[in-house]
Amino acid sequence: MKDEPPKTGTQSESDAVKASGPGDVMPGPPASLEAVFTEAFADLREVRESTTYALSTHEVGIVTSVSTGIARVAGLPNVGFEELLRFPGEIYGIAFNIDEDDIGVVLLGNYWQLQAGDDVERTGRVVDVAVGEGLLGRIIDPLGRALDGQGALVSDERLPIERPATAIMDRARVSEPLQTGLKVIDALIPIGRGQRELILGDRQTGKTAIALDAILNQRGQDLVCVYCAIGQRASAVAKAVAVLRDNEALAYTVVVVTEGNQPPGLSYIAPYAATSIAEYFMEAGRDVLIVYDDLTQHARAYRELSLLLRRPPGREAFPGDIFYIHSRLLERATHLREERGGGSLTALPIIETEAQNIAAYIPTNLISITDGQIYLSPTLFELGVLPAVDIGQSVSRVGGKAQRAAYRVAAGDLKLAYAQFEELETFVRFGARLDEATRQVLEHGRRIRACLKQPAFAPVSVPAQITLLLALGEGLFDSLPLEKMPAAEQALYDAAATLPETICERFISANTLSDEDRQAVLDVVRQALLPFQPVADDAAIAAKEGAS
Numbered sequence: 001m002k003d004e005p006p007k008t009g010t011q012s013e014s015d016a017v018k019a020s021g022p023g024d025v026m027p028g029p030p031a032s033l034e035a036v037f038t039e040a041f042a043d044l045r046e047v048r049e050s051t052t053y054a055l056s057t058h059e060v061g062i063v064t065s066v067s068t069g070i071a072r073v074a075g076l077p078n079v080g081f082e083e084l085l086r087f088p089g090e091i092y093g094i095a096f097n098i099d100e101d102d103i104g105v106v107l108l109g110n111y112w113q114l115q116a117g118d119d120v121e122r123t124g125r126v127v128d129v130a131v132g133e134g135l136l137g138r139i140i141d142p143l144g145r146a147l148d149g150q151g152a153l154v155s156d157e158r159l160p161i162e163r164p165a166t167a168i169m170d171r172a173r174v175s176e177p178l179q180t181g182l183k184v185i186d187a188l189i190p191i192g193r194g195q196r197e198l199i200l201g202d203r204q205t206g207k208t209a210i211a212l213d214a215i216l217n218q219r220g221q222d223l224v225c226v227y228c229a230i231g232q233r234a235s236a237v238a239k240a241v242a243v244l245r246d247n248e249a250l251a252y253t254v255v256v257v258t259e260g261n262q263p264p265g266l267s268y269i270a271p272y273a274a275t276s277i278a279e280y281f282m283e284a285g286r287d288v289l290i291v292y293d294d295l296t297q298h299a300r301a302y303r304e305l306s307l308l309l310r311r312p313p314g315r316e317a318f319p320g321d322i323f324y325i326h327s328r329l330l331e332r333a334t335h336l337r338e339e340r341g342g343g344s345l346t347a348l349p350i351i352e353t354e355a356q357n358i359a360a361y362i363p364t365n366l367i368s369i370t371d372g373q374i375y376l377s378p379t380l381f382e383l384g385v386l387p388a389v390d391i392g393q394s395v396s397r398v399g400g401k402a403q404r405a406a407y408r409v410a411a412g413d414l415k416l417a418y419a420q421f422e423e424l425e426t427f428v429r430f431g432a433r434l435d436e437a438t439r440q441v442l443e444h445g446r447r448i449r450a451c452l453k454q455p456a457f458a459p460v461s462v463p464a465q466i467t468l469l470l471a472l473g474e475g476l477f478d479s480l481p482l483e484k485m486p487a488a489e490q491a492l493y494d495a496a497a498t499l500p501e502t503i504c505e506r507f508i509s510a511n512t513l514s515d516e517d518r519q520a521v522l523d524v525v526r527q528a529l530l531p532f533q534p535v536a537d538d539a540a541i542a543a544k545e546g547a548s
């Protein structure tokens with residue numbers, strides 16, 4: 001709003017001169033002085049006209065108390081829910097509990113610098129985060145501050161960290177697979193683009209390794225990844241980042257980090273900020289994979305904040321809306337319709353269980369929110385069956401429909417065969433006598449287990465996986481001694497690399513696996529496994545000599 005410009009001295013004087021009649025002549029100022037005044041007033045008018053005036057209100061409240069990660073504020077009657085508030089020293093907080101004259105604020109910075117009596121300013125906006133291509137390859141905190149020492153982020157767009165999930169009508173079916181490069185997952189618990197698959201297990205069972213493997217396997221696939229480390233030890237984050245960097249996966253990945261020693265408010269907002277970063281790419285029509293490592297820490301941070309804010313505790317002292325904070329996060333993962341760009345956001349949340357109790361509060365919540373789970377068993381881990389995926393307790397509810405046709409043919413009855421084997425194996429421990437059929441089931445099962453083992457960070461390509469699964473299904477490994485399995489598997493991979501490109505393309509794109517392709521692959525595998533056969537026939541000896 002501009003004020004009415006006041007009359008200048010020059011105007012008043014000339015008006016006065018005009019008003020005065022010829023009879024009463026007033027003595028005017030000396031000509032030189034008038035010129036000075038005229039010039040000075042003209043300059044002032046120019047400055048005034050070139051300046052715009054905007055009126056703004058400035059609401060300032062006062063800190064009444066500060067505790068771990070929380071401040072109580074009074075004197076901001078118009079503050080909005082989840083509005084960002086500014087404290088001295090550029091510390092920000094989110095208005096979380098709003099009573100008539102008491103506001104509970106979740107702090108996002110060094111709260112130990114604050115004290116009662118400090119001023120608090122409203123910002124009129126909610127928390128947002130920088131998004132865009134410039135974030136790829138960067139390591140940032142949930143507020144978009146760079147942690148990798150490579151300067152400020154290059155981004156001219158920001159998105160609020162809390163956004164509504166995609167509407168039902170804008171969603172498409174999960175129809176394309178997301179290859180993790182892990183044989184046991186791609187074959188038996190397939191994940192589709194746009195799916196939410198939970199990874200859960202006790203501590204140190206290889207949960208992070210599975211998620212990182214899924215990221216590493218996207219190299220050269222035009223898929224963007226976001227790895228969100230929530231409340232983790234700095235050494236664990238450094239290890240994960242080193243794995244991504246060493247395997248050239250950082251270039252297509254954004255790493256969002258909060259460490260365990262940071263304010264719980266930061267851990268609380270981390271997954272929402274990471275999801276907004278991922279959504280930017282999804283809405284641009286790209287396929288995105290996001291890993292939340294892990295949501296147990298997120299739930300704990302939220303419980304800590306809620307208890308400090310004196311919200312009523314419920315089961316396991318978690319607040320009543322603990323289900324909602326995770327469901328509204330994971331609902332944002334989806335596959336968009338073609339009209340909305342066709343992008344997808346696949347979520348791999350991780351949860352830590354205690355003493356293998358998957359029926360605890362947070363694990364059951366997450367199991368019911370997601371479209372399946374990969375359960376990692378500490379028993380298998382101890383036995384050296386890595387990745388320690390417990391196939392019986394793992395499931396993928398929508399990925400099967402997105403799985404490639406060749407997998408369905410090659411791994412069709414693998415799960416059943418493995419389940420039968422596991423059941424029989426328990427009885428064999430009691431020293432039961434075995435008939436030939438049972439012995440065969442056991443031998444076959446042991447070969448399946450050996451083939452599904454895989455070292456961390458060594459993804460296997462689709463043609464190599466399908467070749468292996470076809471050979472397993474055909475029982476080509478059953479006669480091989482178990483100790484020769486790793487070498488035989490490597491020979492099979494080498495042979496798979498020589499398969500004609502047309503066959504490999506059909507593995508990926510064809511609607512089914514033709515008998516001719518299947519036979520062609522099995523012939524190659526038989527040749528490759530010949531040197532490992534224990535049968536001392538002439539052909540095997542000749543092949544062995546040829547190989548050496």
Ligand SMILES: Nc1ncnc2c1ncn2[C@@H]1O[C@H](COP(=O)(O)OP(=O)(O)OP(=O)(O)O)[C@@H](O)[C@H]1O
Nearest residue numbers: 202203204205206207208209210386387454455456
């Ligand atoms: N397939 C594998 N082959 C060999 N080692 C593995 C495999 N998977 C995981 N490991 C090893 O197991 C250890 C634990 O793995 P990881 O850190 O992924 O487990 P976690 O369950 O995420 O642990 P935490 O509970 O600390 O988050 C690591 O040393 C990792 O290298």
